[in-house]
Amino acid sequence: MSLDPRGTVLREANFVVEPTPDGFAARWFDGPVLQLRAGTIGEVRSAIVRITSATLPPRVASYDACICVSFPDLDDALDEINTLIESQSQLQAASAGAVFLEWNGDISEPDSD
Secondary structure (H helix, E strand, O other), X not given: XXXXXXXXXXXXXXXXXXXXXXXXXXXXXXXXXXXXXXXXXXXXXXXXXXXXXXXXXXXXXXXXXXXXXXXXXXXXXXXXHHHHHHHHHHHHHHHOOOEEEOOOOEEEOOOOO
């Protein structure tokens, strides 16, 4: 999924979406605000290797686009860990992509069809 300039896919997944200069601020129900921007897959590949020292899963290595997610305050986001996890899950479902959590080095691939 590309970062649709209208936020249509996110809105259809029940996110409240506000445009920002770089992308979107998105919130799923009472979850934390996620700052979303289109990124290069090179950014993600470099971060995954740097943080985990792991080889990329083959499916992730073949991706050519990504959505970078950040938080205004990670500690505040982690205080809402259950809704953070659910928000990430909803974003993954809406994008049909893998999720790499830089703050803990976890890679979650989408379910296979």
